[in-house]
Amino acid sequence: MSALIAVVVRIAFLVRKELLALLKEPSSRVILFAPALVQSLLFGYGATYDLKHVPYAVLDQSRGAASTELLARLDGTGVFKRESTLGNAQQIAPAIDGGRVLLVLSIPADFESLLAAGQPAPLQMILDGRNSSTAGAAAADVGAIVAAFNQERSGAAAVSIERRAWFNPNLESRWNLMPALIAALSMMQTLLVAALSVAREREQGTFDQLLVTPLTPIEILIGKALPSMLVGLLQSTIILLIIRFWFQIPMNGSPWLLYLGLFSFTAAAVGIGLSISALSVNMQQAMLYTFLLIMPLMLLSGLLTPVRNMPEVLQIATYVNPLRFGMDLVRRVYLEGAGLRDVAIDFVPMLVLTAITLPLAAWLFRNRLT
Amino acid sequence: MIIDHGFWRRLRALLRKEVRQMLRERSNLAVGLLLPAVLILLFGYGLSFDVKDAPVAVVLEDSAPTARDVLAGLQGSRYLSPSWTTDMASAERQLRAGEVVAIVRVPPDFSRQLAAGQARLQLVLNGVDSNTASVVEGYVSGAIASWAAHRADRGGQAGAAAGSVQIVQRIWFNEAANSTWFLVPGLIALVMTLIGAFLTSLLIAREWERGTLEALFVTPVRPLELVLSKLAPYVVLGAIDLALCLLAARYLFEVPMRGSLAVIVLASLLYLTVSLALGLFISGATRNQFEASQMALLTSFLPAMMLSGFVFDLRNVPVAIQAISQVLPATHYMGLIKTLFLAGDNWPMIVRDCSILALYALALVAGARWTLRKRLP
Numbered sequence: 001m002s003a004l005i006a007v008v009v010r011i012a013f014l015v016r017k018e019l020l021a022l023l024k025e026p027s028s029r030v031i032l033f034a035p036a037l038v039q040s041l042l043f044g045y046g047a048t049y050d051l052k053h054v055p056y057a058v059l060d061q062s063r064g065a066a067s068t069e070l071l072a073r074l075d076g077t078g079v080f081k082r083e084s085t086l087g088n089a090q091q092i093a094p095a096i097d098g099g100r101v102l103l104v105l106s107i108p109a110d111f112e113s114l115l116a117a118g119q120p121a122p123l124q125m126i127l128d129g130r131n132s133s134t135a136g137a138a139a140a141d142v143g144a145i146v147a148a149f150n151q152e153r154s155g156a157a158a159v160s161i162e163r164r165a166w167f168n169p170n171l172e173s174r175w176n177l178m179p180a181l182i183a184a185l186s187m188m189q190t191l192l193v194a195a196l197s198v199a200r201e202r203e204q205g206t207f208d209q210l211l212v213t214p215l216t217p218i219e220i221l222i223g224k225a226l227p228s229m230l231v232g233l234l235q236s237t238i239i240l241l242i243i244r245f246w247f248q249i250p251m252n253g254s255p256w257l258l259y260l261g262l263f264s265f266t267a268a269a270v271g272i273g274l275s276i277s278a279l280s281v282n283m284q285q286a287m288l289y290t291f292l293l294i295m296p297l298m299l300l301s302g303l304l305t306p307v308r309n310m311p312e313v314l315q316i317a318t319y320v321n322p323l324r325f326g327m328d329l330v331r332r333v334y335l336e337g338a339g340l341r342d343v344a345i346d347f348v349p350m351l352v353l354t355a356i357t358l359p360l361a362a363w364l365f366r367n368r369l370t
Numbered sequence: 371m372i373i374d375h376g377f378w379r380r381l382r383a384l385l386r387k388e389v390r391q392m393l394r395e396r397s398n399l400a401v402g403l404l405l406p407a408v409l410i411l412l413f414g415y416g417l418s419f420d421v422k423d424a425p426v427a428v429v430l431e432d433s434a435p436t437a438r439d440v441l442a443g444l445q446g447s448r449y450l451s452p453s454w455t456t457d458m459a460s461a462e463r464q465l466r467a468g469e470v471v472a473i474v475r476v477p478p479d480f481s482r483q484l485a486a487g488q489a490r491l492q493l494v495l496n497g498v499d500s501n502t503a504s505v506v507e508g509y510v511s512g513a514i515a516s517w518a519a520h521r522a523d524r525g526g527q528a529g530a531a532a533g534s535v536q537i538v539q540r541i542w543f544n545e546a547a548n549s550t551w552f553l554v555p556g557l558i559a560l561v562m563t564l565i566g567a568f569l570t571s572l573l574i575a576r577e578w579e580r581g582t583l584e585a586l587f588v589t590p591v592r593p594l595e596l597v598l599s600k601l602a603p604y605v606v607l608g609a610i611d612l613a614l615c616l617l618a619a620r621y622l623f624e625v626p627m628r629g630s631l632a633v634i635v636l637a638s639l640l641y642l643t644v645s646l647a648l649g650l651f652i653s654g655a656t657r658n659q660f661e662a663s664q665m666a667l668l669t670s671f672l673p674a675m676m677l678s679g680f681v682f683d684l685r686n687v688p689v690a691i692q693a694i695s696q697v698l699p700a701t702h703y704m705g706l707i708k709t710l711f712l713a714g715d716n717w718p719m720i721v722r723d724c725s726i727l728a729l730y731a732l733a734l735v736a737g738a739r740w741t742l743r744k745r746l747p
Contacts, residue, residue: 027656031664039672046677046691049501053685070535096542097716099705102685120536129544130708132552133419133501134683139539140508147515150534159440159484159514161491163507166465168497171507176500188667196660284572287663288401291568294671295409295560300416304681305549306502309418335498336466 010215014223018197022227032189036235039185040178040242049173054138055083057101059092064112070123071105073145080141096128103127103138115153167252167335178243179334180303182236183262183326187269187297190232192290194273197224198365199286217362224277225270225358232266233259243334252337261333261343265326268350271357272322278364297323325349380591384599392603399607402569406561406611410618413557419549419681421505423451427461427470430454434481440491441474443513450509465496472496472506543628543712554623555711556680558615559704562638563674565611566645569604571666574653574742583742593742597735601646608642619711629710633720637710640727641703645670647734648699654741674700679708699730 023029056074060067074080083101086092092104106124114121125142127135168175201207210220240258243249272293280286300314301307301323307315318324329346332338393399428441444452453470455461464470475492483489493510495503519534544551577583586596616634619625627634649666656662676682677691678700684692695701706723709716 027661031661035668042691043676046687047682048686049682050686097713120534122538123535124538127541129541129547130552130712131683132544132547132549135541136547137504143537144511146535146537151518154534159489159491159518161493161511161514163493163495165495165497165503168500171497171500171503173500176498189664192663192667196663200660283659284576285397287572288398288568291564292401292405295564296412299413305417305419306499309420309422310416314416331498
């Protein structure tokens with residue numbers, strides 16, 4: 001029993017020293033906590049796939065009642081904004097090339113008469129494909145407006161679609177992205193903090209001193225891991241609070257489960273960071289390896305594009321990415337209100353990673369003395 | 371006078387030291403050369419917005435042939451992969467478990483209602499992945515609209531054919547709406563940003579921490595010479611990376627290169643210089659490796675990924691955020707490189723963005739030089 005207390009006391013000393021090293025400088029405190037605040041606000045507004053403003057131009061050679069009616073419907077959405085009315089087809093290219101408009105609608109002279117004759121009337125739509133996902137979304141919107149227009153004109157039997165989107169009724173992309181950031185944003189800095197922690201001591205030569213203290217490698221490991229995890233969890237909390245109270249995205253799941261998930265996720269991230277740290281001789285190397293890892297971890301996690309769209313091989317590779325599962329877990333608990341049974345599967349890869357990387361780091365502490 | 375008698379001699383000496391230091395750190399060099407190749411391969415294949423074979427449950431509660439007919443369009447689509455069932459409860463379970471992304475439900479009285487002129491279908495989506503959900507919604511409504519148009523054309527309805535508007539759609543610059551085409555040029559911008567940030571952001575801070583910079587201060591070396599000698603070797607390294615990226619984009623991902631290669635290379639080298647100089651400036655301003663690395667991560671990579679128009683279209687963003695994104699050099703390079711690849715040489719844009727990048731390069735080199743003026747903290 002007293003041995004256990006001694007262990008805890010030793011670890012507590014190390015944690016205290018680590019926290020001091022991490023937080024004693026005011027500039028370091030700012031750098032660890034201000035970004036989470038600023039970024040979650042910036043990205044909350046800035047990272048969106050939802051069409052809010054589609055500038056378009058019209059080349060209307062028919063000028064009939066039908067084309068006017070159709071354009072009025074487009075303008076009525078509040079999303080499509082008529083930027084200019086073109087006089088001839090030569091003006092289409094400059095309008096799109098310069099990025100002034102996202103799409104041009106070209107209505108032929110015989111549009112009205114074709115419709116009146118009961119024939120199909122072509123409406124040409126030219127889109128700027130430089131961002132194919134915006135172009136696709138705008139095309140789908142125009143398609144829906146035209147389909148409604150056709151249906152009303154013909155008076156034919158209509159099939160209407162009643163849409164119900166679970167967990168995100170208006171299909172706002174912010175609801176999808178922001179909960180993911182709880183895990184993603186905090187991971188980046190946590191990883192770097194952990195990766196630099198041992199590397200800094202190695203560079204300054206104090207790590208050898210640490211090794212000759214009564215602390216065992218496992219105790220050093222815990223003492224190094226806890227402060228980094230604390231930083232990560234605090235950052236996650238800042239982001240969580242902003243999402244919940246500033247952006248007012250309703251949270252459906254249990255906060256306990258959310259934090260249990262975040263704890264395992266942060267542990268896995270710190271495990272990776274400490275392994276990097278134990279491998280590096282100096283801070284430059286630690287930072288290098290971290291940067292090398294961060295981009296794949298971020299981009300191949302389902303943050304920006306779904307994992308389902310990846311080739312099979314890469315999908316398998318994402319099993320070693322804690323962010324994929326941490327993010328999935330946070331999203332599902334936060335938005336879907338998923339319970340432990342629903343997300344239990346997400347814990348497995350994170351725990352396995354932690355169980356491999358933390359002992360690996362401890363082993364490397366000892367066996368990589370240069 | 372900046373360039374005086376000993377300028378070139380001192381610069382050469384410093385350059386030799388920096389190049390040796392760069393080459394000595396094998397891991398640094400290996401990562402510097404390998405990273406871009408690995409990243410562009412990984413993401414060129416890994417990132418995609420193109421929904422393909424999205425699993426959708428179709429719950430057919432109406433056994434009439436019309437009901438099946440309405441949704442026949444879903445079957446042939448390469449975007450959706452429908453599974454037919456009659457049990458709504460099991461479909462909901464599948465949706466909850468993430469096995470399907472949407473449910474299309476045909477209610478029992480569907481064909482009767484259709485005969486009466488107004489029928490309803492239910493589409494249940496999992497909104498957590500809102501982007502995929504929107505795309506799936508688009509495909510489902512498109513399939514039904516084309517069924518309706520087909521039916522109207524066959525004159526299945528009473529009354530004369532009313533004529534319908536048909537959209538003839540053309541997507542310029544990216545006819546097949548292939549998301550790889552717009553992501554790969556963006557990835558080049560990200561890679562250039564990342565290289566700049568990690569190669570140079572520790573260079574000056576490290577010398578401060580080790581005290582070697584103070585030793586340099588007592589020599590005749592000038593701040594500008596220090597900056598240039600730390601910049602030049604990495605511009606060369608970055609240029610090799612750029613070449614790898616361009617080759618991969620052109621020959622592996624077959625992204626068309628419609629602008630002239632010379633302009634693409636020129637603009638990319640300008641941006642590379644901006645991003646390396648930003649790293650140096652951060653390094654000199656913080657004088658601390660820990661803070662420098664955190665700052666580099668926060669000011670370069672993250673904004674370049676989220677706010678430069680890489681995937682999130684800046685048109686959809688509030689004005690205040692647009693203003694912030696315009697301050698980022700990455701935004702100007704991102705827009706330019708996408709246009710140069712997909713659309714071609716757009717001279718007003720090239721001149722505008724390249725001069726902005728050049729100004730940034732000059733300002734950041736001047737800034738880095740300022741942080742190295744011979745004064746002790």
